[in-house]
Amino acid sequence: MLSRTAENLYWMARYMERAESTARLLTMGQRMAILPGAHHRDEWRSVVRATGAEANFPRDALVKESDVVSFLMLDLDNPSSIRSCLLKARANAKSARTMLTQDMWEALNEGWRKLDSYDVAEARQQLPALIDWVKTRVMTFRGASDSGQLRNEGHDFLRTGSALERAQMTLRLLDVKYYVLLPETEVIGGNRDHYQWTSVLHALSGSRAYHHVYGGTYTPWQITDFLMLNRMFPRSVAYCYDQLSYRLNRLAGWHDARADAHDTVQQMVERLEQLDSGEIFRIGLHETVQTGLSMTNRLGVEIAQAYHFG
Amino acid sequence: MPFHEMFEPDGSIRPCYAEVQNWVERTGIAGLNRRLEEAEAIFRRIGITFAVYGEGGDPERLIPFDLLPRIFTAQEWRVLDKGIRQRARALNAFLHDVYHRGEIVKAGIMPADIIYQNSAYLAEMVDFTPPGRVYSHIVGIDIVRTGPGGFEVLEDNCRTPSGVSYMLENREIMTRMFPELFAQGIVAPVDDYPAELLKSLKEVAPPACKGDPVVVVLTPGSLNSAYYEHSFLADLMGVELVEPADLFVEEDRVWMKTTLGPRAVDVIYRRIDDEYIDPLAFRPDSLLGVPGIFNVYRKGGVTLCSAPGAGIADDKAVYVYVPEMIRFYLGEKPILENIQTWQCAKPDECAYVLEHLDELVAKEVHGSGGYGMLIGPKSTRDEVAAYADRILANPAEFIAQPTLDLSTVPTLGPASIVGRHADFRPYCLVGKQIRLVPGGLTRVALTEGSLVVNSSQGGGVKDTWVLQD
Numbered sequence: 001m002l003s004r005t006a007e008n009l010y011w012m013a014r015y016m017e018r019a020e021s022t023a024r025l026l027t028m029g030q031r032m033a034i035l036p037g038a039h040h041r042d043e044w045r046s047v048v049r050a051t052g053a054e055a056n057f058p059r060d061a062l063v064k065e066s067d068v069v070s071f072l073m074l075d076l077d078n079p080s081s082i083r084s085c086l087l088k089a090r091a092n093a094k095s096a097r098t099m100l101t102q103d104m105w106e107a108l109n110e111g112w113r114k115l116d117s118y119d120v121a122e123a124r125q126q127l128p129a130l131i132d133w134v135k136t137r138v139m140t141f142r143g144a145s146d147s148g149q150l151r152n153e154g155h156d157f158l159r160t161g162s163a164l165e166r167a168q169m170t171l172r173l174l175d176v177k178y179y180v181l182l183p184e185t186e187v188i189g190g191n192r193d194h195y196q197w198t199s200v201l202h203a204l205s206g207s208r209a210y211h212h213v214y215g216g217t218y219t220p221w222q223i224t225d226f227l228m229l230n231r232m233f234p235r236s237v238a239y240c241y242d243q244l245s246y247r248l249n250r251l252a253g254w255h256d257a258r259a260d261a262h263d264t265v266q267q268m269v270e271r272l273e274q275l276d277s278g279e280i281f282r283i284g285l286h287e288t289v290q291t292g293l294s295m296t297n298r299l300g301v302e303i304a305q306a307y308h309f310g
Numbered sequence: 311m312p313f314h315e316m317f318e319p320d321g322s323i324r325p326c327y328a329e330v331q332n333w334v335e336r337t338g339i340a341g342l343n344r345r346l347e348e349a350e351a352i353f354r355r356i357g358i359t360f361a362v363y364g365e366g367g368d369p370e371r372l373i374p375f376d377l378l379p380r381i382f383t384a385q386e387w388r389v390l391d392k393g394i395r396q397r398a399r400a401l402n403a404f405l406h407d408v409y410h411r412g413e414i415v416k417a418g419i420m421p422a423d424i425i426y427q428n429s430a431y432l433a434e435m436v437d438f439t440p441p442g443r444v445y446s447h448i449v450g451i452d453i454v455r456t457g458p459g460g461f462e463v464l465e466d467n468c469r470t471p472s473g474v475s476y477m478l479e480n481r482e483i484m485t486r487m488f489p490e491l492f493a494q495g496i497v498a499p500v501d502d503y504p505a506e507l508l509k510s511l512k513e514v515a516p517p518a519c520k521g522d523p524v525v526v527v528l529t530p531g532s533l534n535s536a537y538y539e540h541s542f543l544a545d546l547m548g549v550e551l552v553e554p555a556d557l558f559v560e561e562d563r564v565w566m567k568t569t570l571g572p573r574a575v576d577v578i579y580r581r582i583d584d585e586y587i588d589p590l591a592f593r594p595d596s597l598l599g600v601p602g603i604f605n606v607y608r609k610g611g612v613t614l615c616s617a618p619g620a621g622i623a624d625d626k627a628v629y630v631y632v633p634e635m636i637r638f639y640l641g642e643k644p645i646l647e648n649i650q651t652w653q654c655a656k657p658d659e660c661a662y663v664l665e666h667l668d669e670l671v672a673k674e675v676h677g678s679g680g681y682g683m684l685i686g687p688k689s690t691r692d693e694v695a696a697y698a699d700r701i702l703a704n705p706a707e708f709i710a711q712p713t714l715d716l717s718t719v720p721t722l723g724p725a726s727i728v729g730r731h732a733d734f735r736p737y738c739l740v741g742k743q744i745r746l747v748p749g750g751l752t753r754v755a756l757t758e759g760s761l762v763v764n765s766s767q768g769g770g771v772k773d774t775w776v777l778q779d
Contacts, residue, residue, distance in 0.1 A: 003567045102356065255569060
């Protein structure tokens with residue numbers, strides 16, 4: 001397949017995934033901002049940090065909800081805003097139109113200019129409905145890809161893109177919120193942490209799932225295990241890397257060729273297999289997350305090299 | 311009164327429209343208008359849009375769709391079919407001739423400067439013979455109707471005629487929404503067009519091709535107004551849709567960059583104009599081109615469809631001579647005639663045109679898309695005078711035609727069926743064989759009395775039925 005088409009599919013999936021992650025982060029921000037003492041913690045700043053765009057906000061002032069909603073939902077100058085993501089996903093899809101099913105295209109095309117007509121005030125007022133709308137768009141797209149797309153290399157590129165984006169988002173959230181997990185006692189102390197963690201789990205659509213796996217209590221070890229190492233939770237880093245490994249190995253099969261990306265993914269999968277949450281805390285949660293992020297970034301670069309992206 | 315294709319002058323229904331009339335009565339005009347909204351929603355969701363440059367507003371617009379089909383009887387189609395194929399053969403024979411011996415000039419049938427001084431003539435093509443001697447692989451012939459048996463050719467399109475995706479999608483929408491109309495099988499199917507196109511393209515594979523030819527569609531990119539059509543055709547043929555940056559030239563072959571590494575390309579159905587296709591051979595400032603591709607073409611490493619330089623055959627100054635070409639190259643009598651045309655390049659004809667400009671339709675020889683034309687009877691005295699000045703300044707750049715009594719086709723109005731002027735563009739495929747699917751694109755001027763059917767100027771489209779015996 002054309003390298004450009006592979007790149008289009010890979011980025012289309014990344015942007016759709018990112019649109020959903022950003023939407024979920026906004027929900028997390030709203031939940032956290034209504035907790036007592038939210039002002040002291042500058043909760044909206046952590047939302048912005050999780051998207052990797054903190055540099056766009058002044059260091060010394062409190063980050064306001066309206067600024068974040070504008071920046072993450074509507075701002076076309078922000079390449080990770082939901083509006084940018086949806087437009088870019090569609091532009092990528094348009095360039096790879098022949099690789100998409102009609103349903104996939106329709107999912108991307110439906111309402112593609114909807115956000116053009118919103119200003120910040122309206123967007124804030126209708127935030128829950130807009131977030132639902134974004135999530136529905138992404139889920140429809142995902143469902144259409146899942147049920148109709150040929151399982152050829154194009155599909156593998158698409159799934160590689162979404163797994164990589166997901167791993168990155170979970171790692172970023174952990175990076176931003178790791179300090180709440182630093183264990184002082186066995187059970188995370190006080191209501192504040194409880195809410196913080198349910199909010200983070202919620203942002204990763206994992207609050208119910210967590211309870212199914214670990215029962216009713218929150219401990220730093222369990223939460224870390226869940227988000228980093230759990231092989232059943234589809235947003236855990238380990239799960240995403242299992243996916244990346246599976247997809248990249250399929251691509252190696254199509255092409256009968258392996259590249260640096262395959263070694264990197266293998267290395268990361270093995271590392272995640274060896275780790276347990278106790279080990280993570282001995283090394284340091286922050287350090288583990290940082291290593292994960294830099295490996296993931298490197299993997300992105302190596303995938304682009306291996307398949308001659310532009 | 312112009313010839314109405316659905317109603318006789320006494321108001322009775324022409325037999326070929328009987329089925330449609332029943333359907334209109336069953337559904338009612340209001341019902342049809344409701345269904346039209348449904349159809350438009352489908353078009354938009356599927357993404358069948360075209361871009362209008364530089365007008366602001368919605369960057370991707372829907373082409374207006376009319377629900378009532380335009381119908382040709384089997385007998386009418388037999389004439390059209392023969393006439394269209396004949397014209398496509400003659401145009402290709404002409405192209406081979408003008409890039410080789412120029413017999414038609416030597417025989418005194420066409421003046422030399424109309425060809426050799428023409429900006430559409432490409433000296434770089436001289437003495438080169440493309441595979442199968444085919445220059446124009448998809449010939450779009452714009453035809454108007456003036457009476458029950460009167461079909462005349464308005465213009466030829468030998469480069470990359472667009473619109474065939476509408477022919478297919480219009481039918482698709484009609485069968486999806488009104489399956490009962492097609493249940494009896496009286497309408498000839500058009501859906502094998504992409505397969506026929508692929509066959510034709512494979513038949514003109516270059517000498518360097520070994521095995522099954524690799525065909526691609528070359529698009530300028532997703533911002534092009536016809537991008538939907540490019541991707542649609544690539545999709546239905548199951549071939550790659552490439553952009554210029556996906557291609558490169560090495561060792562006298564053209565390659566596309568794939569995830570497996572370079573892959574050789576044999577046949578390129580290109581939807582990029584001649585002058586942009588190769589910055590080394592033509593416009594050096596072209597960002598769209600593939601450097602060196604023309605050289606590979608001339609060496610037989612790749613086939614370009616259509617051939618560069620094919621545009622000389624659809625130039626409006628050359629159009630006048632197509633009936634002569636049919637006699638000269640094929641030794642046949644033209645089945646489809648041209649519209650009477652005055653060439654302003656000829657002093658006596660120019661004088662006639664200037665004198666009767668308020669009754670005529672005048673056009674720029676190199677214009678297209680309905681721009682730069684004057685419709686005399688619909689223009690003010692000042693507009694006519696201003697246009698006359700332009701003709702006087704540069705007569706060779708203009709032609710004029712009578713305002714014909716064009717037929718009208720049934721079109722859905724808010725309260726009744728109304729008659730609107732229309733033209734018809736069939737897509738004739740030329741490979742080793744000539745192929746023509748029974749149908750084409752009917753473009754309709756949606757404004758009452760208007761003669762301009764171009765989508766960029768308020769024209770719409772409708773499904774075209776060829777009835778089977």
